[in-house]
Amino acid sequence: MSKFTLTYFDARGRAENARLLFVVAGVKYEDKRFEMSAWGQHKASMPFGVLPNLKLADGTSISMSAAIANYLAREFNLYGKGNKENAQVDTVTNALSEIMDLVYKFIFTKEEGPKAEAKTKASAKIASYGAALEENLKQNNGGKGYLVGKSITLADIAFFNAFSEIAAMDDKALDNLPLLKALLARVGADKKIAKWVETRPKTQF
Amino acid sequence: MPSYELLYFDARGRVEDARFLFALAGVEYKDIRFTEEEWPISFKSKALYGVVPNLTVDGKTLSMTLAISNYLAREFGYYGKSNWESAQIDVITNALHELIGLYYTHVLGENEDAKAETLKKFTPRVESYGVAMEKGLKENNDGDGYLVGNSLTLADIAFFNAYSEILTLKPDALDNAPKLKALMGRVSANEKIAEWIKKRPKTQY
Numbered sequence: 001m002s003k004f005t006l007t008y009f010d011a012r013g014r015a016e017n018a019r020l021l022f023v024v025a026g027v028k029y030e031d032k033r034f035e036m037s038a039w040g041q042h043k044a045s046m047p048f049g050v051l052p053n054l055k056l057a058d059g060t061s062i063s064m065s066a067a068i069a070n071y072l073a074r075e076f077n078l079y080g081k082g083n084k085e086n087a088q089v090d091t092v093t094n095a096l097s098e099i100m101d102l103v104y105k106f107i108f109t110k111e112e113g114p115k116a117e118a119k120t121k122a123s124a125k126i127a128s129y130g131a132a133l134e135e136n137l138k139q140n141n142g143g144k145g146y147l148v149g150k151s152i153t154l155a156d157i158a159f160f161n162a163f164s165e166i167a168a169m170d171d172k173a174l175d176n177l178p179l180l181k182a183l184l185a186r187v188g189a190d191k192k193i194a195k196w197v198e199t200r201p202k203t204q205f
Numbered sequence: 206m207p208s209y210e211l212l213y214f215d216a217r218g219r220v221e222d223a224r225f226l227f228a229l230a231g232v233e234y235k236d237i238r239f240t241e242e243e244w245p246i247s248f249k250s251k252a253l254y255g256v257v258p259n260l261t262v263d264g265k266t267l268s269m270t271l272a273i274s275n276y277l278a279r280e281f282g283y284y285g286k287s288n289w290e291s292a293q294i295d296v297i298t299n300a301l302h303e304l305i306g307l308y309y310t311h312v313l314g315e316n317e318d319a320k321a322e323t324l325k326k327f328t329p330r331v332e333s334y335g336v337a338m339e340k341g342l343k344e345n346n347d348g349d350g351y352l353v354g355n356s357l358t359l360a361d362i363a364f365f366n367a368y369s370e371i372l373t374l375k376p377d378a379l380d381n382a383p384k385l386k387a388l389m390g391r392v393s394a395n396e397k398i399a400e401w402i403k404k405r406p407k408t409q410y
Contacts, residue, residue, distance in 0.1 A: 048300060048337040060289070066271070067295035074288045083279045084265065090272030095254055132254040132268075 004029040006068075008052040009036060011203045012161070014065035014100075015052040017093075018072055020157045023196045025076035033201070066097065073154040080148045080155075088148045092136070092155035095129045096162040103165060107205055119169065126166060126173055133159070134177045143179035152187065160187040165205065209234035210261040211273075212252065214244065216410045217366070219270040219305070220258040222298075223277055225362045228401035230281035238406070271298060278359035285353055293341075293353045297360040300334050301367040308371055312410075331371060331378055338364070339382040348384035357395065365392040370410070 004022070008015035010033040022029045034042060034051070043049050047063045054068040055061045062068050073079035073089070080089045102122035109115040137143040147155040163184050166173045174181040187193060209227070213220040215238035227234050239248050253259050253268035260266065260273040267273055278284040278294070285291040307327040314320040342348040352360040368389060371378050379386040393399060 047341070048296075049333050056289075062289075062292045062296060064296045064299040066299045067292050070295050071288055071292035074291070083276060084262075086279065087267050087272050087276035090275055091254075091267055091269045094269035094271050128255050 002028050002030045003057040005032055005055040006030065006052060007032040007034070007046075007055070009034055009039070010201060011205055012165070012200075013052075013104075013205060015068075016161045017065065017069040017154065017158050018052060018054065019200075020161065020193060020196065021069065021072040021076055021078060021154065023192050024078060024152060024157065024190070025072075026192065027076065066093065069093065069154055069158070078153050078157070080153050085149050085153075088136075089153050089155045092133065092147055093158045095133065096158045099125050099129055100162055100165070103162075103169060104205075106169060123170060123173075126170070130173070130177050130180065134180050137179045137183060143183075147183070152190070156183065156187050160184060160193070164188075206232070207263045210237060211235065212237045212239075212248070212259040212261070213257045214238065215240055215406065216408045217370075217405075218309075218410055220273070221366045222270075222274045222359065222363050223258065223260065224405070225366065225398060225401065226274070226277040226281055226283060226359070228397050229283065229357070229362075229395070230277075231397065232281065271302060274298065274359055274363070283357065283359045283362070285358055290354050290358075294358055294360040297338065297341075297352055298363045300338070301363050304331055304334060304371065305367050308367075308374060309410075312374065328375070331375060335378060335382050335385070339385050342384045342388065349387070351391075352388070357392070361388065361392050362398075365389060365398075 004027070006015060006018055006022075006029055012019075019031065039051075046053050047061060050063055052065055052068060053061055053063050054071070062071055070079065070090075070093075080086045099122065102118065102125050106115060106118035106122050109118045133147070134143075137147055140147065141150070146152055147159060159180070163174065163180070174184065188197070209232065211220060211223055211227075211234055217224075224236065248257070249255060253266045256268060258270060258273055259268050260276065262276075267276060275284065275295075275298075285294050304327070307323055307330065311320050311323040311327060314323060338352070339348075342352055345352065346355070351357055352364060364385070365388075368378065368385075379389070393402065
């Protein structure tokens, strides 16, 4: 019986950071996925009426993707060492979350005009935050390692997930960000992560 | 004692949680404020990630509201006494961050259509999140104390600040949440918070 149950739609979306934390830590969990059609019946039973939701062995649960990710990152020592590194991880994950809000807006907008506008907004944010992330990475041991500290953290996981999705919208997004481009490959080459990416359910987003 | 500098508009806005934390901890900091006009001319290009708030601690700068609030909360002991409590605080700060984002988009919006659109998203969410927080509060020592654990944390500060603004837009937001309503009063009655509220610059937002 798994200690953890992660509930979400059948998608990578806002649960994939949590999933990758389990993968990197080598910890088993129940990867529960709802069909969109089934969500309606379950919505009322979820705190705040939102997904993802993480249920612990004692029956208590945590909602909000950032709260879930931070909790697991702390549990698995993937949240940096000390308050300053924790805060650097938070800065990265919050910046990426803002970018992803705009990327999802683009993905889910159907009308041509608004969709193009959404892409412009997302691209602008990717460019400005991307430059800051690149500088961040450079400041950390010349950028040949990880975003925060000396080993992989939630910051790198969140970056990998975000820019994997972004590539589908704009495959040139990292062209002027060489250190980040190399980091994306470095994280993707991690044995555990590569195996998960290969075997996970293939979903649209 | 580290030297702290907080950079933001001359407003309560997204940084008031940080200011409350400094007030509660009795820690000095430089409360740097600029006007709307000064922002693009003198501050935007120097701001980390091109956005504010920024917190600089002994010369090292952090960006992103939640990263800053969490850093100070951890530093001063307002982030809960366990990983689980920290996660419950994150749930609340993240939920409120969403609500306040919609609130600002609405009140600061220039286009009537966009304002109406945002209000349509805001209203049901503030209702469902309010229900969830009231329930969470009741489950914590019957709701006569604080949102998380047995003492004031960042969760209560964030709740107080967010709802101080939200109630100006939706005065009935806490009408069905008597425990939350009482918590508002309990937070503002805190001596150090009351003192800060009395002496802080009076701004529209």
